[in-house]
Amino acid sequence: MLNVSNLNVFYGESHVLHDVSVSVGQGEVVVMLGPNGHGKSTLLKSICGLVDNAKGVITYKGKEINGIATENIVNLGLIYIAENRELFPHMTVLENLKLGAYSKNARDHEKENLAWVFDLFPRLVERQKQFASTMSGGEARMLAVARGLMSNADFLCIDEPSLGLQPSLRHEIFSTIRQINEQGKTVLLVEQNIPQIAELADRVYVMEEGRISFEGDKDEALSNEHLREIFLGM
Amino acid sequence: MFSEDTILLLYEITDVLIAGLSTGSVYALMAVGMTLVYGVTKAFNFAYGDFFNMGGYFAWILMFGIGFQFGGYVTVLIVVMPLMFLVGYALEKLMVAPLRKRADWENKVMMLTLGLALFLTSLYTVVFGVRMKSLPPILEGTLEVGQLVFSYQDILIFVMSIGGIMVFGWMLNNTRIGMAVKAVAQNPIGAKIVGIPKERIFASTFAISTVMVGFGGILLSQKWFINPMSGGTIMVKAWVVTAFGGMGSIRGGLYAAFIIGLLEAFVGWLFGMSYSIIALFILLLATLVIRPQGLMGKGD
Numbered sequence: 161m162l163n164v165s166n167l168n169v170f171y172g173e174s175h176v177l178h179d180v181s182v183s184v185g186q187g188e189v190v191v192m193l194g195p196n197g198h199g200k201s202t203l204l205k206s207i208c209g210l211v212d213n214a215k216g217v218i219t220y221k222g223k224e225i226n227g228i229a230t231e232n233i234v235n236l237g238l239i240y241i242a243e244n245r246e247l248f249p250h251m252t253v254l255e256n257l258k259l260g261a262y263s264k265n266a267r268d269h270e271k272e273n274l275a276w277v278f279d280l281f282p283r284l285v286e287r288q289k290q291f292a293s294t295m296s297g298g299e300a301r302m303l304a305v306a307r308g309l310m311s312n313a314d315f316l317c318i319d320e321p322s323l324g325l326q327p328s329l330r331h332e333i334f335s336t337i338r339q340i341n342e343q344g345k346t347v348l349l350v351e352q353n354i355p356q357i358a359e360l361a362d363r364v365y366v367m368e369e370g371r372i373s374f375e376g377d378k379d380e381a382l383s384n385e386h387l388r389e390i391f392l393g394m
Numbered sequence: 395m396f397s398e399d400t401i402l403l404l405y406e407i408t409d410v411l412i413a414g415l416s417t418g419s420v421y422a423l424m425a426v427g428m429t430l431v432y433g434v435t436k437a438f439n440f441a442y443g444d445f446f447n448m449g450g451y452f453a454w455i456l457m458f459g460i461g462f463q464f465g466g467y468v469t470v471l472i473v474v475m476p477l478m479f480l481v482g483y484a485l486e487k488l489m490v491a492p493l494r495k496r497a498d499w500e501n502k503v504m505m506l507t508l509g510l511a512l513f514l515t516s517l518y519t520v521v522f523g524v525r526m527k528s529l530p531p532i533l534e535g536t537l538e539v540g541q542l543v544f545s546y547q548d549i550l551i552f553v554m555s556i557g558g559i560m561v562f563g564w565m566l567n568n569t570r571i572g573m574a575v576k577a578v579a580q581n582p583i584g585a586k587i588v589g590i591p592k593e594r595i596f597a598s599t600f601a602i603s604t605v606m607v608g609f610g611g612i613l614l615s616q617k618w619f620i621n622p623m624s625g626g627t628i629m630v631k632a633w634v635v636t637a638f639g640g641m642g643s644i645r646g647g648l649y650a651a652f653i654i655g656l657l658e659a660f661v662g663w664l665f666g667m668s669y670s671i672i673a674l675f676i677l678l679l680a681t682l683v684i685r686p687q688g689l690m691g692k693g694d
Contacts, residue, residue, distance in 0.1 A: 210586065234589030246584035248577050259577050262570070263589035311588065 161186040161346055162207070162238075162315060167216035169202055176202050178370045180216075182348075184315075189337070189347045191357045193381075194367035195390070200350040201243065203367070204317040207348075208240035209233045220315070234263045239313035243320040243350075245304040249293035253284055253303055256292050260310030269312045277306040280336055298329040305333070309340065316340070318349045334360050401541075408542055410663045411656070416548040417617070418655020419555035420610045424628070425635040425647035426559055427606030433579045433642045434599045437490070437503040442607055443629030444514035445478065447622065449608025450615035451518060452477055454527045467532050470612065475605055482604025485510070486597040494596075511625065518622035526619035529612070551613045558609055559648070562602075575599055607632075627671070634678045640691025650689055 162184040169177040177199050184190045192200050206214040209230040218226040225233055248256050257277065261270040278285045281302045287295065292303060301321060308316060321337065322330040338360055341347050351357050357364070357378075364381035366374035374387060381387055396404075424446070431439050452474040457463050465472075489510065493502045532554075533546040566572040577585040578595050586592055607628075611620070618624070631654070639650030657677065658670040681688060 208587070210583075229591070230586050231589040231591045239589075240587050242583075242587060246581055246587055248580045248584055250580055251573075251576065255573065259573055259585075259590070260588050262574065266589075307588065 161188075161221060162348070163217075163219045164203070164207065165217045167203070167206060167214060167218065169199075169206055169211055169214045176370050177206070177214075180367070180370070180372055182365060182372065184346060184348050186346055187341070187344070188362045189341050189349065189360055190363045190365065191361040192348065192350045192365045192367055193352065193357065193387070194350075196352060198367050199370040200367050201319050204240060204319050204348065204350055208238060208317055210240060231263060234311055234313070235265045237265060237312070237314040239308045239311040239316055241304055241308040241316060241318045241321070243323050245300050247292040247300060247303060247307070250291060252289050252291060253295070254288040256303060256307050257284075257288075257310050260307035261312070263311055266310060266312040270310070273310050273312055277309050280309070280339065281306050297324050298326075298333075301325060301329075301333060302336075305336070309345075313345070315346045316348070318347060320350055320352065322351065322353065405542060406663070410659045412544055412548050414656035414659030415652065416551045416555075416655075417614070417658065418652040419552045420614050421631060421635050421655050422648050422651035423555040423558050423613075424607050424610040424632045425639060425651045426562060426644055427603035427610075428632050428636050429639075429642060429644050429647045430575075430606075431599055431603045432636070433644075434575055435503075435596050437500045438507070439600070439603070440504060440507040440629065441510040441514060441625075442507075442603070442632055443625035443627070444511050444518075445482070445604045445607045445625075446611035446614075446628040447518060447620050447625045448481065448514070449474060449478060449611030450529065450620035450624075451522060451527070452608070453529055453612045453615065454522075454620065457529070458527075467612075471609075474608065474612065478605045478608035479601045482601035483597050485604075486600035490600065491593060491597065511629070515622050515625060522622065524622060526621045527615075528619045529615045531616050532613075547616060551617070554613060555610070558606065562606065571595075571598060630671070631674065634674050636688075637678060638681050638688055640688030643688070643690040646688055646690030 162182075164180060164182045167177050167180040168175070180199075180203060182190075182192075182203070192203065194200050202211060205211045206226075207218055209225070209228060209232075214226060216226060217224065220233075220236060220238055223236065225236065225238070248259060251259070257274060258270065261267060261273060266273070283299060284302060284306055287299060292300065295303060305318070305321065308318075318337065321333050325333065337347060337349070349360070361378045361381070363377050364374070365372055366381075366387060374381065374384065376384070424442075428439070428442055431437070453470045456470055456473055462469070489506060490503055493499045493506060496502060531547040533550050535546050537544045537546060537549065566576060574585065574590045574595050575598070577588070577590055578592055582592065585595075635650045635654055636647055638654065639646030639648070654674065654677070657673055661670045661673040
């Protein structure tokens with residue numbers, strides 16, 4: 161469904177991604193692990209057209225998408241859900257959600273998608289008239305995911321959904337992502353922690369210093385000694 | 395009972411008050427347009443005042459240059475408002491948008507629009523000459539309430555500017571494009587992520603602000619005449635209103651506009667019109683010293 165091959169990204173002088181190649185099949189949940197600041201977010205942003213000067217080939221459903229404007233990528237059904245959420249602070253939860261359905265591809269499905277995300281995140285129903293800036297960390301995270309779903313995307317690039325959340329909320333957000341996947345959405349997710357990932361991932365990539373250092377299915381990842389060492393300290 | 399002199403004075407004060415409110419309402423309209431562009435693009439448009447005369451000149455061309463007076467101001471608005479939108483949109487696309495890809499583009503936009511302002515002033519001088527042009531009052535006659543006399547023109551200018559602001563406010567909160575404008579102003583990255591075409595929103599915002607100041611130009615040219623230089627004065631006033639109200643705060647801009655409209659009217663009445671601009675600068679300096687973030691600005 162999504163193919164990234166030989167992607168190179170430079171921020172000024174520094175070479176952030178080195179010949180990165182990743183592929184995600186329809187219906188999969190693929191998790192990209194790796195330490196902070198090693199290029200995982202940059203990869204997701206490059207896929208969604210949020211990075212200038214990404215060199216390489218990115219195809220989505222057979223179409224080359226590298227270099228086209230973000231709004232056109234969103235329109236094709238790919239959405240980025242940011243680790244720092246990037247909500248509209250002085251708008252209500254409902255307005256944030258409606259803006260999530262801004263793209264042409266989403267407009268006609270606004271009502272059904274709204275019903276769907278309210279079903280997935282019942283807490284947002286109670287909060288719908290509240291300003292986004294007044295939400296707690298966990299609620300804001302839910303809103304960011306929900307706003308992404310409003311785009312009617314088939315493919316979700318989710319950047320560290322558990323960042324800054326307490327363990328019970330982490331578990332909640334991961335099980336919701338699993339639920340979203342079971343309803344037909346393909347997910348490429350960036351994380352730093354293995355334990356939660358084990359319950360979610362179909363396949364795992366590891367990125368270190370801007371290079372893919374491991375690729376395999378969940379069981380291979382969990383039994384790989386190098387990975388256990390760097391992520392679990394075992 | 396009041397003496398006859400006191401009553402006359404009260405009438406006169408009421409007159410000045412009405413004049414101040416009608417001018418203030420147009421300032422409010424223009425300040426909202428200016429704040430809008432700054433809030434969304436974070437760049438300052440120094441040619442803003444020259445779009446004020448442009449509105450006035452377009453109206454003049456239609457009514458006297460071509461001599462098409464059928465429908466009066468209704469026709470003028472139907473023709474000139476879309477024209478202002480097109481001019482604003484095209485200028486943004488051709489001149490401002492290409493700069494946005496460069497480093498430090500906000501400053502480059504300021505320099506560029508400053509150049510545009512000089513160019514437009516000269517263009518108006520060449521085309522229309524330095525002599526003032528005037529537009530007929532939108533509505534003649536007066537409304538008499540007891541012994542108070544209000545000119546219809548002042549009332550209508552007030553109603554139309556406030557109406558313009560309300561239409562704008564409604565659009566901002568109830569239309570897809572209005573919501574997108576707010577989204578870009580509140581979080582440009584978030585807006586990009588959800589697929590809002592930022593470039594088109596920037597150009598539309600610029601064009602809408604051009605319409606607002608052009609509308610203000612048509613309204614005020616009836617009271618003040620149009621000349622090639624009036625853009626500079628309007629720019630100064632719009633800037634003082636914006637700075638006094640607080641950069642980026644639409645509500646602050648509204649209060650500031652009325653305060654400044656009234657200040658001008660009363661200073662003009664008490665000391666003469668040439669003192670009103672001095673009063674504005676004193677107000678601006680006082681604002682910068684006492685409350686640099688403006689009435690309702692957020693500060694740093």
